[in-house]
Amino acid sequence: MKIENLYGRQLVCPKIDNNLGESRSAFQDGICQRCNQKIVAPLPNDAFYCRACLTLGRVSSLDNLVSLPEPNHFSGKVTLSWTGTLTHQQQKVSEDLLITLALHREHLVWAVTGAGKTEMLFPLIYRALQQKLRVGIVAPRVDVIVELSPRLHAAFAQTDMVTLYGEQTDCYRYTQLVLATTHQLLKFREAFDVLIIDEVDSFPFAGNDMLTHAVNNAVKVCHTMVYLTATPTRQLRKRINKGLPVSYLPLRFHQHLLPEIQLARLNKWRKKLPKKFQKQLSHLVESNKRFLIFVPKVADLKPVHDTINRWFPKMRGDFVHANDKRRQEKVKSMRNEEVQYLVTTTILERGVTFPGINVIILGADDEMFTENALVQIAGRVGRKSDCPTGLVLAYVEHVTLKVKAAQRQIIRLNRLGEKLRESM
Amino acid sequence: MRHRALYQYNDVMKHYMQQYKFNGDYLLKGVFNHDLIQLIDNIDKDIVVPIPVSHYTMQTRGFNQVVGMLDGQTLSDILSIAASKKDHQSQFGRRERMNRQQPFALNVSSQLIVGQRILLVDDVYTTGNTMYHAANLLYQAGAKTVKSISLAR
Numbered sequence: 001m002k003i004e005n006l007y008g009r010q011l012v013c014p015k016i017d018n019n020l021g022e023s024r025s026a027f028q029d030g031i032c033q034r035c036n037q038k039i040v041a042p043l044p045n046d047a048f049y050c051r052a053c054l055t056l057g058r059v060s061s062l063d064n065l066v067s068l069p070e071p072n073h074f075s076g077k078v079t080l081s082w083t084g085t086l087t088h089q090q091q092k093v094s095e096d097l098l099i100t101l102a103l104h105r106e107h108l109v110w111a112v113t114g115a116g117k118t119e120m121l122f123p124l125i126y127r128a129l130q131q132k133l134r135v136g137i138v139a140p141r142v143d144v145i146v147e148l149s150p151r152l153h154a155a156f157a158q159t160d161m162v163t164l165y166g167e168q169t170d171c172y173r174y175t176q177l178v179l180a181t182t183h184q185l186l187k188f189r190e191a192f193d194v195l196i197i198d199e200v201d202s203f204p205f206a207g208n209d210m211l212t213h214a215v216n217n218a219v220k221v222c223h224t225m226v227y228l229t230a231t232p233t234r235q236l237r238k239r240i241n242k243g244l245p246v247s248y249l250p251l252r253f254h255q256h257l258l259p260e261i262q263l264a265r266l267n268k269w270r271k272k273l274p275k276k277f278q279k280q281l282s283h284l285v286e287s288n289k290r291f292l293i294f295v296p297k298v299a300d301l302k303p304v305h306d307t308i309n310r311w312f313p314k315m316r317g318d319f320v321h322a323n324d325k326r327r328q329e330k331v332k333s334m335r336n337e338e339v340q341y342l343v344t345t346t347i348l349e350r351g352v353t354f355p356g357i358n359v360i361i362l363g364a365d366d367e368m369f370t371e372n373a374l375v376q377i378a379g380r381v382g383r384k385s386d387c388p389t390g391l392v393l394a395y396v397e398h399v400t401l402k403v404k405a406a407q408r409q410i411i412r413l414n415r416l417g418e419k420l421r422e423s424m
Numbered sequence: 425m426r427h428r429a430l431y432q433y434n435d436v437m438k439h440y441m442q443q444y445k446f447n448g449d450y451l452l453k454g455v456f457n458h459d460l461i462q463l464i465d466n467i468d469k470d471i472v473v474p475i476p477v478s479h480y481t482m483q484t485r486g487f488n489q490v491v492g493m494l495d496g497q498t499l500s501d502i503l504s505i506a507a508s509k510k511d512h513q514s515q516f517g518r519r520e521r522m523n524r525q526q527p528f529a530l531n532v533s534s535q536l537i538v539g540q541r542i543l544l545v546d547d548v549y550t551t552g553n554t555m556y557h558a559a560n561l562l563y564q565a566g567a568k569t570v571k572s573i574s575l576a577r
């Protein structure tokens with residue numbers, strides 16, 4: 001192994017092997033030193049292993065964690081190959097972020113879905129790379145990382161970067177820019193001068209002690225941390241009140257308001273999808289519109305897809321869920337317009353952009369859809385400037401407080417956006 | 425030599441082995457315990473012998489995957505992995521070396537093996553090379569019969 005592959009990493013090495021780098025015991029008082037959890041299972045001969053972070057490769061009491069300090073061996077040569085321009089509001093946020101970098105602070109960007117968060121980051125990333133700082137961009141969900149990756153490659157064409165998630169980890173190289181799922185941070189130790197956490201409110205990061213540890217462990221003592229979200233959790237909102245610096249961006253980059261959630265009743269849809277629903281779909285089908293149908297449970301996917309297929313046999317569609325082996329492939333065929341619709345669980349609630357998309361939510365009153373999830377789902381619609389509106393239709397059996405709250409959240413954001421527009 | 429396997433080495437089994445043996449999730453040892461012991465009960469034998477793992481594997485994986493799966497079954501730990509003779513090996517090609525080299529050694533005196541009906545157990549049966557060498561060694565030591573089973577083939 002190349003010695004540089006240990007810079008800022010913490011890798012598992014059997015104690016019996018000669019370890020390169022600085023090694024420490026993988027457990028202390030039964031607490032896993034990689035993930036900070038105490039969930040162990042026994043091995044023969046009084047050995048044991050950690051079950052909490054097992055998916056990243058096993059850590060056992062027979063192992064050491066080896067690491068080397070991050071030396072910032074980077075050239076500082078960087079070109080920003082992105083040629084777009086920031087809107088006035090995006091510009092303001094990106095300036096806030098440059099100040100954050102200079103002061104090594106924490107900062108939250110609260111920007112509505114479709115505000116163009118990624119572009120706002122470019123000046124920050126550009127300056128950090130120039131300063132030979134190591135930059136990590138992470139998100140809890142794979143889809144978000146997969147979508148970010150090509151955009152960063154395009155924007156920083158000359159900068160070497162790796163994208164780490166799930167099974168992809170064997171392609172690790174020592175690079176100045178790292179894109180990864182938050183889980184992958186468990187393999188880093190005091191690596192990043194700048195860490196950007198996208199979709200910071202989204203499952204499974206929110207309130208997860210293991211991932212909180214991973215984040216804190218992966219940054220250097222002196223660091224800059226940027227959180228991005230369209231729908232901050234209550235916990236984050238509390239931190240804002242206690243003084244966490246924040247930039248608001250209530251308006252989408254194309255200056256149009258967010259599509260609001262329309263409510264409609266649909267009773268006993270699981271038993272038999274009503275004619276009312278078929279009628280709604282046929283409007284979309286006749287005008288050749290593309291759409292996503294969100295359902296609460298994996299078990300709902302196939303029946304809904306089958307029924308639509310029976311109603312509209314000529315239209316091509318598919319269904320997808322979190323553990324779907326062909327998940328990336330299906331999302332791609334939707335993006336390439338090979339299929340007209342996808343039936344999906346909440347996994348596509350965020351991070352994905354399909355131009356000209358409409359969304360329908362079945363069972364929006366189901367507990368699977370939180371207030372923030374509904375706002376995120378609505379946020380899939382109207383993201384492109386040439387197609388800034390679209391349908392967001394939530395079907396419920398009962399109108400719940402949660403559904404109402406999601407509706408209100410969007411109306412409130414739009415009020416702020418309108419004010420901002422008028423002031424320009 | 426007669427060999428019996430409980431299951432085909434298909435994708436599901438591959439996935440199981442990946443999790444249990446290679447990712448080392450020892451808690452999964454019990455999944456096929458009942459099936460394996462039932463098969464063993466139905467075979468005439470005097471002693472049941474697991475295919476051993478090396479000292480290095482015990483220090484890294486931390487367990488013998490066969491022993492793990494046979495929890496509750498009396499096992500005779502009479503085989504071990506022979507220390508490799510590196511200088512001697514280098515004069516043969518890799519393939520030849522695989523065929524010639526006896527990877528196992530006896531843990532006990534051959535007097536204890538004479539006349540015994542032995543059942544060898546492994547996790548996955550692939551080329552048959554492993555079982556061939558183990559059986560060979562046991563026959564040389566005077567075993568009456570040597571049969572073999574594995575979880576998958």
Ligand SMILES: [Zn+2]
Pocket residue numbers: 032033034035036037050051052053054059
């Ligand atoms: Zn752990």
